Amino acid sequence: MSNRPRLTLHVPVPKVRPGDRPDFSHVAVPAADAMRRPDVLDAEPGLRDMPYGLIRVLDEGGRAVGAWNPRLDPALLRRGLRAMVLTRAFDTRMFQAHRQGKTSFFMTSTGEEALGAATSMVLGREDMCFPTYRIVSYLMARDYPLLDMVNQIYSNAADPLKGRQLPILYSAREYGFYSLSGNVGSRFGHAVGWAMASAYKGDDRIAISFIGEGTTAEGDFHEALTFASVYRAPVILCITNNQWAISSFQGIAGGEETTFAARAIGYGLPGLRVDGNDFLAVHAATQWAAERARSNGGATLIEFVTYRAAGHSTSDDPGRYRPADEAAHWPLGDPVLRLKAHLVACGEWSEQQHEALESECREAVRAAAKQGEAVGTLGQSKPDTREMFEDVYKQPDWRIVEQRRELGC
Amino acid sequence: MATMNMVRAINSALDVMLARDPDVLIFGEDVGYFGGVFRATDGLAEKHGLTRCFDAPISEGGIVATAIGMGAYGLRPVVEIQFADYILPAYDQLVSEAARLRYRSGGEFWSPITVRSPYGGGIFGGQTHSSSPEAIFAHVSGLKTVIPSNPFDAKGLLIAAIEDDDPVIFLEPKRIYNGPFDGRFDRPVGTWAQHPASEVPDGHYTVPLGKAATVRAGAAVTVLAYGTMVHVALSAVEESGIDAEVIDLRSIVPLDLDAILHSVRRTRRCVVVHEASRFAGFGGELSSLVQERCFYHLEAPIERVAGWDTPYPHAFERDYFVGPARIIAAMQRTLKG
Numbered sequence: 001m002s003n004r005p006r007l008t009l010h011v012p013v014p015k016v017r018p019g020d021r022p023d024f025s026h027v028a029v030p031a032a033d034a035m036r037r038p039d040v041l042d043a044e045p046g047l048r049d050m051p052y053g054l055i056r057v058l059d060e061g062g063r064a065v066g067a068w069n070p071r072l073d074p075a076l077l078r079r080g081l082r083a084m085v086l087t088r089a090f091d092t093r094m095f096q097a098h099r100q101g102k103t104s105f106f107m108t109s110t111g112e113e114a115l116g117a118a119t120s121m122v123l124g125r126e127d128m129c130f131p132t133y134r135i136v137s138y139l140m141a142r143d144y145p146l147l148d149m150v151n152q153i154y155s156n157a158a159d160p161l162k163g164r165q166l167p168i169l170y171s172a173r174e175y176g177f178y179s180l181s182g183n184v185g186s187r188f189g190h191a192v193g194w195a196m197a198s199a200y201k202g203d204d205r206i207a208i209s210f211i212g213e214g215t216t217a218e219g220d221f222h223e224a225l226t227f228a229s230v231y232r233a234p235v236i237l238c239i240t241n242n243q244w245a246i247s248s249f250q251g252i253a254g255g256e257e258t259t260f261a262a263r264a265i266g267y268g269l270p271g272l273r274v275d276g277n278d279f280l281a282v283h284a285a286t287q288w289a290a291e292r293a294r295s296n297g298g299a300t301l302i303e304f305v306t307y308r309a310a311g312h313s314t315s316d317d318p319g320r321y322r323p324a325d326e327a328a329h330w331p332l333g334d335p336v337l338r339l340k341a342h343l344v345a346c347g348e349w350s351e352q353q354h355e356a357l358e359s360e361c362r363e364a365v366r367a368a369a370k371q372g373e374a375v376g377t378l379g380q381s382k383p384d385t386r387e388m389f390e391d392v393y394k395q396p397d398w399r400i401v402e403q404r405r406e407l408g409c
Numbered sequence: 410m411a412t413m414n415m416v417r418a419i420n421s422a423l424d425v426m427l428a429r430d431p432d433v434l435i436f437g438e439d440v441g442y443f444g445g446v447f448r449a450t451d452g453l454a455e456k457h458g459l460t461r462c463f464d465a466p467i468s469e470g471g472i473v474a475t476a477i478g479m480g481a482y483g484l485r486p487v488v489e490i491q492f493a494d495y496i497l498p499a500y501d502q503l504v505s506e507a508a509r510l511r512y513r514s515g516g517e518f519w520s521p522i523t524v525r526s527p528y529g530g531g532i533f534g535g536q537t538h539s540s541s542p543e544a545i546f547a548h549v550s551g552l553k554t555v556i557p558s559n560p561f562d563a564k565g566l567l568i569a570a571i572e573d574d575d576p577v578i579f580l581e582p583k584r585i586y587n588g589p590f591d592g593r594f595d596r597p598v599g600t601w602a603q604h605p606a607s608e609v610p611d612g613h614y615t616v617p618l619g620k621a622a623t624v625r626a627g628a629a630v631t632v633l634a635y636g637t638m639v640h641v642a643l644s645a646v647e648e649s650g651i652d653a654e655v656i657d658l659r660s661i662v663p664l665d666l667d668a669i670l671h672s673v674r675r676t677r678r679c680v681v682v683h684e685a686s687r688f689a690g691f692g693g694e695l696s697s698l699v700q701e702r703c704f705y706h707l708e709a710p711i712e713r714v715a716g717w718d719t720p721y722p723h724a725f726e727r728d729y730f731v732g733p734a735r736i737i738a739a740m741q742r743t744l745k746g
């Protein structure tokens with residue numbers, strides 16, 4: 001034996017647990033104007049500082065500052081705000097609906113609404129989003145019918161996905177929103193392939209893809225980055241770092257020693273690290289990456305730093321593994337309140353208008369929920385049982401035909 | 410002795426093995442501080458220490474690959490895959506590595522890992538929280554596949570799996586974690602406390618792998634089942650009044666062929682039941698074995714009752730899930746034959 005100390009196995013642990021005082025001292029919050037904005041076609045070796053900074057636009061006073069200020073039209077900002085407020089109203093109502101036994105499962109995106117809303121407004125209808133289950137604000141920003149969502153969540157006779165899919169795992173091709181699945185990560189590479197196909201065809205469509213920081217541990221993430229880099233695919237690869245993957249803090253995904261944006265460096269891709277609760281910063285960074293992709297500059301990896309303010313899903317109780325009041329201490333604040341404050345600071349919004357927006361959204365959601373309930377909630381109403389057997393193949397084979405007959409449908 | 414549901418029995422098996430063997434360790438997604446999404450590892454990290462039961466990155470391939478490496482070093486890792494539907498990213502590691510390491514190294518290396526995973530439907534979990542993938546493991550030479558149907562067996566089989574020197578896939582029917590669900594969605598599910606198999610010894614014991622249990626003796630027809638379907642079959646037998654013999658296979662690899670043949674040669678009829686979809690399911694193997702070895706004893710064609718050949722559907726779960734009615738109809742067909 002040498003006289004070195006014996007080996008020990010390192011297992012990461014978060015700084016605080018239930019009952020402790022929340023501590024985000026590891027989350028550095030630089031000034032809103034601290035980051036330079038490189039040219040969208042700068043070569044990757046000149047961008048290697050970017051993954052370690054934090055792109056922000058909104059300062060403490062709600063002003064838009066710095067090189068990344070996208071100088072957006074207030075009307076566009078109000079639309080973004082509406083998508084976020086609508087998302088929150090929808091989440092609140094449908095979470096309740098689950099608690100009332102109207103469906104089997106639900107997930108909210110509370111605190112992360114800026115990510116889908118802002119990116120959705122950068123990408124076009126012809127582009128394709130490969131979402132996670134927490135990117136519903138992407139659809140909200142495109143006025144996807146609330147009733148279709150409610151019917152999907154209730155798996156009722158009017159469910160656009162024909163009763164086949166778990167609640168919230170939407171698919172909305174017309175809206176540039178790829179089919180969701182319950183297994184995490186497995187579509188990250190699809191986005192790269194979709195983008196490669198656009199390049200192959202000589203089109204100008206791009207793809208955007210999302211993955212949770214927890215899921216960056218999957219091989220799918222690393223495979224997608226390799227292909228995106230090798231083929232310079234016109235794709236924006238986004239990590240939503242909301243600090244938690246069910247009960248596991250981001251250190252379990254490898255966030256203790258480095259940033260998730262810095263994963264890009266090993267693949268020769270630009271990596272941007274962005275304040276995910278700052279609608280303007282999310283918009284600006286996405287715009288940068290979209291420009292690069294559309295100009296044949298290839299893929300960008302973006303880490304959106306945010307916080308999952310609610311439980312993982314209706315099956316989760318975050319009070320079991322993190323301080324109950326942690327969300328209130330999150331240093332990057334709340335995305336809805338920050339955009340609202342900005343619009344108010346610009347003289348483009350008021351408390352009264354905000355209240356009116358909130359009640360308008362609540363009312364729209366209430367009306368959709370009622371309409372969906374009139375069709376039926378889970379178990380009260382379902383699509384024709386034949387739908388269970390459709391679309392397994394384009395044309396059913398004898399097995400399906402026989403089994404459908406056996407079930408009498 | 411204590412009264413335990415299946416989750417507690419599994420927790421107790423893990424607790425016993427952590428205490429007994431310093432080479433046993435547990436990891437998987439959310440299994441550490443939180444104790445697992447189904448609470449199977451509740452309290453174990455606190456009791457046995459952070460390096461004995463810890464959280465893993467969301468990487469099923471990584472979990473199984475590192476477990477294999479630890480196993481090759483001499484540990485006995487017990488890993489959890491949060492839902493059996495998510496075991497597929499680890500399939501290559503299980504098939505190409507865990508299953509063949511002993512064989513290809515001429516016995517130089519082996520890895521005695523246990524991979525626990527909740528499986529099966531009946532919880533409105535949709536396509537990715539309901540599937541029954543046992544056949545894809547049974548097909549692989551070098552893997553063992555174990556499926557308990559009650560708390561007593563769950564603990565004894567899990568300890569046997571951990572102590573086994575080969576890699577074991579341990580599939581836990583999550584629908585019966587908290588009570589012996591019998592396929593009747595219109596009635597409340599009883600709790601395990603009313604079931605004799607909820608009496609579980611506190612300490613170490615094993616239920617050997619490869620030994621089926623006759624859970625009901627009968628003379629008219631043999632029903633082969635495992636996991637949740639054991640309870641559905643028993644309920645079908647009770648409702649129909651058919652004097653069926655119900656055999657709980659408990660492990661599908663190794664398979665207790667003697668118990669199966671012995672029963673079918675007496676009853677001369679056989680119904681095979683599983684939740685997994687029918688085509689190329691494990692029922693096909695059971696049916697072939699019985700046909701090959703009991704052909705001259707059989708009075709009727711062997712029947713298979715299984716899930717439909719579709720992905721697991723959300724709204725149609727109760728049309729998909731094999732219930733007592735379909736088992737009764739199959740038993741009746743064999744009795745007419």
Ligand SMILES: Cc1ncc(C[n+]2csc(CCOP(=O)(O)OP(=O)(O)O)c2C)c(N)n1
Nearest residue numbers: 182183184212213214215244245246438495
């Ligand atoms: C392949 C696969 N493994 C495990 C799971 C179970 N699971 C569902 S969500 C989740 C956590 C995901 O965390 P993260 O990627 O950080 O996304 P977040 O939920 O925080 O948005 C896990 C482990 C799954 N759905 N798919």
